[in-house]
Amino acid sequence: MAKITFDGIEVEVPDGTTILNAARKIGGGVVPPAMCYYTPLKGSGGKCRACLVRVAAGSSKDPRPMPKLVASCITPVQDGMVVENTTSQQVLDVRKGIVEMLLINHPLDCPVCDQAGECDLQNFAFEHGVSTTRYEEERRTFEKIDIGPYIQLHMTRCILCYRCVYTADQLTEARVHGVLGRGDASEIGTYIENTISNDFSGNVIDVCPVGALTDKTFRFKQRVWFTKPVNAHRECGHEKCAGHVTLWYKGKDVLRVTARKDEYGEVKEWICNECRFEKKETADWVIEGPAHINRSSVISANHYELPVINPQVIADLPESTVRELEQNPPLKLGGLSGTTF
Amino acid sequence: MGRKLLTEHVNVEGIETFAVYRKHGGYRAVEKALKMTPEEVVEEVKKSGLRGRGGAGFPTGLKWSFLAKPEGVPRYLVCNADESEPGTFKDRYLMSKLPHLLIEGMIAGSYALGARTSYIYIRGELLYVMRILEKAIAEAYAAGFLGENIQGSGYSLDLHVHPGGGAYICGEETALLESLEGKRGNPRNKPPFPAVQGLYARPTVVNNVESLASVVPILNMGGDEYAKIGLGKSTGTKLFSACGHLNKPGIYELELGVPVEEFIYSDEYCGGIWKGRELKAVVAGGSSVPILPKELILKTAAGENRLMTYESLSDGGFVTGTMLGSGGFIAMDETTCIVKNTWNFSRFYHHESCGQCSPCREGTGWMEKVLHRLEHGHGSMHDIDLVVSVAKQIEGNTICPLGEAAAWPVAAAVRHFRDEFEWHVTHPKEATAPGAVYRGNMVLA
Numbered sequence: 001m002a003k004i005t006f007d008g009i010e011v012e013v014p015d016g017t018t019i020l021n022a023a024r025k026i027g028g029g030v031v032p033p034a035m036c037y038y039t040p041l042k043g044s045g046g047k048c049r050a051c052l053v054r055v056a057a058g059s060s061k062d063p064r065p066m067p068k069l070v071a072s073c074i075t076p077v078q079d080g081m082v083v084e085n086t087t088s089q090q091v092l093d094v095r096k097g098i099v100e101m102l103l104i105n106h107p108l109d110c111p112v113c114d115q116a117g118e119c120d121l122q123n124f125a126f127e128h129g130v131s132t133t134r135y136e137e138e139r140r141t142f143e144k145i146d147i148g149p150y151i152q153l154h155m156t157r158c159i160l161c162y163r164c165v166y167t168a169d170q171l172t173e174a175r176v177h178g179v180l181g182r183g184d185a186s187e188i189g190t191y192i193e194n195t196i197s198n199d200f201s202g203n204v205i206d207v208c209p210v211g212a213l214t215d216k217t218f219r220f221k222q223r224v225w226f227t228k229p230v231n232a233h234r235e236c237g238h239e240k241c242a243g244h245v246t247l248w249y250k251g252k253d254v255l256r257v258t259a260r261k262d263e264y265g266e267v268k269e270w271i272c273n274e275c276r277f278e279k280k281e282t283a284d285w286v287i288e289g290p291a292h293i294n295r296s297s298v299i300s301a302n303h304y305e306l307p308v309i310n311p312q313v314i315a316d317l318p319e320s321t322v323r324e325l326e327q328n329p330p331l332k333l334g335g336l337s338g339t340t341f
Numbered sequence: 342m343g344r345k346l347l348t349e350h351v352n353v354e355g356i357e358t359f360a361v362y363r364k365h366g367g368y369r370a371v372e373k374a375l376k377m378t379p380e381e382v383v384e385e386v387k388k389s390g391l392r393g394r395g396g397a398g399f400p401t402g403l404k405w406s407f408l409a410k411p412e413g414v415p416r417y418l419v420c421n422a423d424e425s426e427p428g429t430f431k432d433r434y435l436m437s438k439l440p441h442l443l444i445e446g447m448i449a450g451s452y453a454l455g456a457r458t459s460y461i462y463i464r465g466e467l468l469y470v471m472r473i474l475e476k477a478i479a480e481a482y483a484a485g486f487l488g489e490n491i492q493g494s495g496y497s498l499d500l501h502v503h504p505g506g507g508a509y510i511c512g513e514e515t516a517l518l519e520s521l522e523g524k525r526g527n528p529r530n531k532p533p534f535p536a537v538q539g540l541y542a543r544p545t546v547v548n549n550v551e552s553l554a555s556v557v558p559i560l561n562m563g564g565d566e567y568a569k570i571g572l573g574k575s576t577g578t579k580l581f582s583a584c585g586h587l588n589k590p591g592i593y594e595l596e597l598g599v600p601v602e603e604f605i606y607s608d609e610y611c612g613g614i615w616k617g618r619e620l621k622a623v624v625a626g627g628s629s630v631p632i633l634p635k636e637l638i639l640k641t642a643a644g645e646n647r648l649m650t651y652e653s654l655s656d657g658g659f660v661t662g663t664m665l666g667s668g669g670f671i672a673m674d675e676t677t678c679i680v681k682n683t684w685n686f687s688r689f690y691h692h693e694s695c696g697q698c699s700p701c702r703e704g705t706g707w708m709e710k711v712l713h714r715l716e717h718g719h720g721s722m723h724d725i726d727l728v729v730s731v732a733k734q735i736e737g738n739t740i741c742p743l744g745e746a747a748a749w750p751v752a753a754a755v756r757h758f759r760d761e762f763e764w765h766v767t768h769p770k771e772a773t774a775p776g777a778v779y780r781g782n783m784v785l786a
Binding site (some may be wrong): 047105178 | 738
């Protein structure tokens, strides 16, 4: 086990844990953002540089600070390490720069993008960026590429996190897509317009942090924050698919099916294309109940959780009222995370 | 002229053949090494104080001693012959003229590291050099210096030449290893370092061509003797590829410690600036190191003579100093437009960025576009600060050193030649006129 201090908070994690995962163990506002790292995907991380942190002391054996900021998603902890994230102005400034870099060639077509509302880049830019840009030049654009009947690839929005490449590589036997070209001209593509046709290809939509890979069966049907997520499962015949999914309802219609994600947007269990694209009737599924979204994003706008009262408001209420509310809660009290009002 | 350790016999007729090379004392270092233990060979290189000749200047012996040596796991020595830094062409010269010197150095190095298979990863454009190397390797096999049981010592080694596809990024050691494995040449995240997990996830040492070639004189004369050559911690001799506006551009082997002024102006070396013009600026170690104006390249900020050593060139840090780098010495005369030159370098890095990590992928293109604007008279004062700010956002935040290599020359050019950038903004017509060059307040037509 290794004990580290992250933003002044001590946490103990097994050896070999990355700084990012140690921070996630603490949770809350100190967790560095991650645009390319994805726990279920081996080899992911280190590319977007959104999670850079300052190591103020390398370890108890060698307490020198590290000369450069390090990518917390791939740097393992050392016993006695002291890490600064939100407490370091340097880190916050660099992160602002990373947002700017990621956005200079991003089309910012959120109003017509299906990912809007559950987009990692939107959240990242909103939390860490500035609202203006210094970029005056023309943005990089690509033609849309047809990669099959289910998935739309729109490279113009891509931030080259490589997640979909790792997904396709690690989930299926025959990978047909990768990165072509280099520099800011590099693009995700299937070599010479191949279609992606394996049974698990749909998962690349779930791992995509932006709207570069979208579900053709859901495109332009509905803004995600107008749909209600419901967990459900079915007996899936596919050996690798457990059939545990989230259905997104608008009224009585299932508009789309996705894998279940945790609070960092990471897929818990991969699902097959049949579950994702072809089972869009309530009758196909065993409903478990509303899906809880722990992220503070507009997709939680229609969440089923009870709203949380700001602790400051509670402090001002008479004690008898608070006790009554606790015993008979129309509202959930306190809480550090989640929506407050 | 100082001693020549690497290029002593370079002009001998037929030196690229095994027979002639052997006649001039070739492969003595291998014979000597095979009689020593591998540890002794490493110790000899450590004592020599040899510093990596590829650009970073990391002590070679120390790098060798870091190699992990787990039982029953193969280790590799890889020669980085992907020389593609603008201004640097010493390795190409060395390999095409003295292929056996590199092979000899690689045999000694592989023996010291316990590698049974070694690779020369050569830049794709150097196809003709690859043919020379392959011919020389075949000769070395025939003479029993490669293959099974070399010279009856019981040590066996296979040596392969592998061409890259001509990407600058594959000169970064982990991108090189990826490419050698047959993958896309993207730099890896570190740690793990190649000394622990390199080629095929095995412990690997990656060395520059000239570093490996230098092992030969080190073993021949002994590490202690080698350390006496040069100055301070910059030991031995180093090849410099001088280019630009010089009377005698070319490859020079220098004992480290020659004053920069002597190197540029002495008839023994570059013979001064061509056409009787004035020197304006020098990029001392390949395009990625900071550019310095004449006053700062000849003398340090403290007024001392600047010498061709690792320490002297980096004296003053990046504020008033530069780096020795790979030895690509680019001299620019008074008619050179620094803005255009900076844009040109920036264009190169934009083209060569692998596109893996966001600051470099987006930032190199952005810098190039802003510099293009400035050079063509469409820039504003704000753009000058912008380009420095973008350079700062890239520097230190990328996976591999290409980010820094792209950011340093831009930041340094603005640092030392800001008035020229401003002139491009205030006098767009004059600045874009053909052949016009800024010199102080006057325009040189």
